[in-house]
Amino acid sequence: MSPTAAHTVASVKEMIQACIQCGTCTGSCPNAFAMDHTPRQLWQMVMSGETRDVLSSETFILCSSCYYCTLRCPRGLPLTDAMAALTRLAKIEHPGAFKKSRVFYRQFLESVRRHGRVNESELMALFFLEMKNPVLPFQYAGMGIQFLRRKKISLPFSGKKGSGDRTDGLEKIFKKVRELENQA
């Protein structure tokens, strides 16, 4: 585990250290039925330092950010944010396992950097190209056709959409964010 990873796990542990293992989070979670460890079990694993098991768990990937646990936690802990922090970390530590979502999010942010806004059809086209999986586009074809028919999206690369002259500024912002994060 990298030093950054150890630091992140420590900060998540700090976020949830007042956990009393009451299980309200598990009882509130709409996705608990599909998880390998319930949210309560995951927090116990974080607290007892079972970092390797925590990071190979699917629990945080199945968090859909509904914020029920955050709302109901009797200790007022930021549990949804803790799930998000673990997700970010797992993607760095196990890049292979998260290839699809990593590629998708990276192309998403590329679209934002270039246009200021997300161009859905261009995003999907670049996502498919980078994934190099010929079957993948067909999983989304039905929805894509429904949107095209209603002119809700345009064919990829067929037109410009965005916030115009302000994208220069975004370029600078993305650069500065990278610079600050590399310093940390």
Added chain:
Amino acid sequence: MNYFYYPGCSLEGTAREYNLSTRSLMAALGAELMEIDGWACCGASAAHAESELLSWVLPARTLALAEKMGRERRENLDILVPCSACYLNLKKVSETARFDAGLLKKINTVLEEDGLIFENRLKVRHLLDVLTRDVDISDIEHRIHNRFTGFAMAPYYGCQCLRPYPVFDDPEKPVSMEKLIRLAGAAVHPWEMGGRCCGASHMTTHPETGRTLVSKILRAAREADAIVTVCPMCQMNLEGFQHKITKSGHDMPLVTILYLPQFLGMAMGLPEEDIRLDLNLSVTHDFRKKYQSLAAVLPSGARNSA
């Protein structure tokens, strides 16, 4: 009653009808919406997944642009946001920076590169909040020309306009949409699913889990004429996969899914081109027939009198 307006990316694409109907409804209610000049994506869940700093900076940049408009116009307006996910991203940076001076400073270090400053002076408001707390109920009431008599509508709030910030409604048992549904002449479909999660991006990343959540919601709406939503993500999950869910063995009915301003717009007789039911992915034959028979008994000229 004027607002700075943040449509967000979905409302320019796959949720075009939410944008059109929101603008038309607010105009009919006498509110002016001023779109934030040069707004960019709120970061959605992508920024959050890749870079924590970027997930703060992107929404803060849009808030800074709105503040700049406020300075130029010498008028600070609230920011109206129809998309619940955008709403939460903007709201979250505003709430967090209020108590975290270090974060505010860091955000401004980045925004400086773009010649912007984020002072955190404007309020971020969800469309449902504005409709239920700013708009005078009688303003809607006397514009209802097309009462949805005999219809039962299921109010669906989803998650992120309610939680984690309980601003305008009970985050456990939301009720704010009910008075709007009744004003339009419809009954409120009694159910417990209003604040439950639609699965968000599970429909692409964990489809089986996503389908389980959505089919539960649709099954509970079996007796309703339609579900009314206030979020493009919820709308897409509920309307876009109904056939696929049935095919994968989940037992559920086909259900009409409408955006709240579409439904209110129909009741207020706003022009068809502002409502655009043809853009929705799930409007059932039964719903159309029942709605047409309703429109047929309207007094002549009532449809455009708003």
